[in-house]
Amino acid sequence: MTEFTLSVLPATVELHDYEYAVIRAVPRVERGECVNVGVLLYCRQESHLAARTHLDQARLLALDPVADVQGVRRALQGIEAVCHGGPQAGPAAGDSAGQRFRWLTAPRSAIVQPGPVHTGLTADPEAELRRLFDQLVL
Structure with missing residues (x-):
């Protein structure tokens, strides 16, 4: 006799499409080497x-021992500021x-x-961002 297991399906979850991009540091553009x-x-x-x-920082300096670490940090802070959209985002x-x-x-x-x-689909954009970050950056 075959035994069947019924699983309870979760309530319908609304999925939203999203777009994402990895941000890379390319300390020597002519070499094309990068770190996420x-x-x-x-x-x-x-x-x-x-x-x-x-x-x-160690990975960045492995690609270029004289990379502008502080410049990269400032650029990343700028990206986060533009995402938040507050006054620190400047004209954006x-x-x-x-x-x-898009910018x-x-x-x-x-x-x-x-x-x-x-692109992808998610019910929780913030959770998806954490997942992508853990998988692609850390």
Whole structure:
């Protein structure tokens, strides 16, 4: 006789699409070597824009012993400020979360750069940001 186990399905969970990009430090642009230093996540339905950053100084200096560590830290603080949208975001403070995400993920040739934008589905954008950060940065 076959035994069946019934599992209780959770109540319907509303999923939202989101976009994210890894933030990279590229101390010597001409070499193309990078270290992941953060994640940006934008969820249009929730008007949610957030970043989590962490600079592993030893990894950065392994790529370039004279890398501008303080400059990278300031750039990461700037990214977080733009995500929050407060007065420290400067002129971007008045932009929508989507406009700020697009500006932050625009390609640039600087020591701190966004990677390609990817998409996914989530019921909890902040939990998804933590998961991506743990997986891709830490």
